[in-house]
Amino acid sequence: MKYLCLIYDQERDWDAMPPGEADAWLAECMAAEDALRAGGHHLAGEALHPAASASIVRVRKGRLSVTDGPFAETREQLGGFYLVEARDVEEAVRVAAMIPAARTGCIEVRPVVDFTAR
Numbered sequence: 001m002k003y004l005c006l007i008y009d010q011e012r013d014w015d016a017m018p019p020g021e022a023d024a025w026l027a028e029c030m031a032a033e034d035a036l037r038a039g040g041h042h043l044a045g046e047a048l049h050p051a052a053s054a055s056i057v058r059v060r061k062g063r064l065s066v067t068d069g070p071f072a073e074t075r076e077q078l079g080g081f082y083l084v085e086a087r088d089v090e091e092a093v094r095v096a097a098m099i100p101a102a103r104t105g106c107i108e109v110r111p112v113v114d115f116t117a118r
Contacts, residue, residue, distance in 0.1 A: 001085070001086060001087070001088065001092075001111060001112075001114075002043065002083060002084070002085060002111070002112035002114070003083075003084050003085075003086050003089070003092035003095075003096075003109055003110065003111055003112060004081060004082075004083055004084075004109075004110050004111075004112055005081060005082040005083075005084055005092070005095070005096045005099060005107050005108070005109055006078055006081050006107065006108040006109075006110070007078070007079050007080045007081060007082070007099060007101045007105065007107055008076040008077065008078055008079065008101070008105045008106050008107070008108065009076055009077070009079050009101045009104055009105030009106075010075060010076055010077070010104075010105060011050050011051065011077050011079070013104065014079075025100065028100045029099075029100050029101075032098050032099055032100055033045060033082075035098055036082065036084065036095065036098065039095070040085065041084040041085055041086060041095050042082065042084060043082075043083040043084060043085055044081075044082070044083040045080065045081060045082035045083065046080055046081060047079060047080040048078060048079055048080050048081075050077070051069065051077040051078065052068075052069050054068075054069060055067070055068060056068075056069075076105050076106065079101065079105075082095075082096075082099065083112070084096075089109065089111065092109050092111075093109055096109045
């Protein structure tokens with residue numbers, strides 16, 4: 001089954017990180033991705049630009065509304081994701097625990113709906 005692991009962390013912590021520490025953190029993230037691949041779990045994954053670069057799109061009563069920046073001020077922002085394959089939610093949680101941001105922020109694990117399984 002596919003699970004989406006949404007990575008939430010505090011952007012301001014990343015912005016304040018000294019270059020050497022940031023390089024070490026990125027190396028740890030790359031190593032975690034390599035481990036996910038080696039374990040047969042990795043399907044896709046990407047980092048995202050800061051929340052301030054987001055555009056919020058809504059259509060209400062046929063009218064388009066676009067708002068710049070994040071919808072809500074929150075402590076943690078969505079910074080990236082992994083799409084993983086796991087037997088069940090317990091295995092997906094173990095996979096998510098391998099993502100370094102689980103130690104500093106949180107990883108939201110959500111099953112992906114398979115519409116072909118109807």
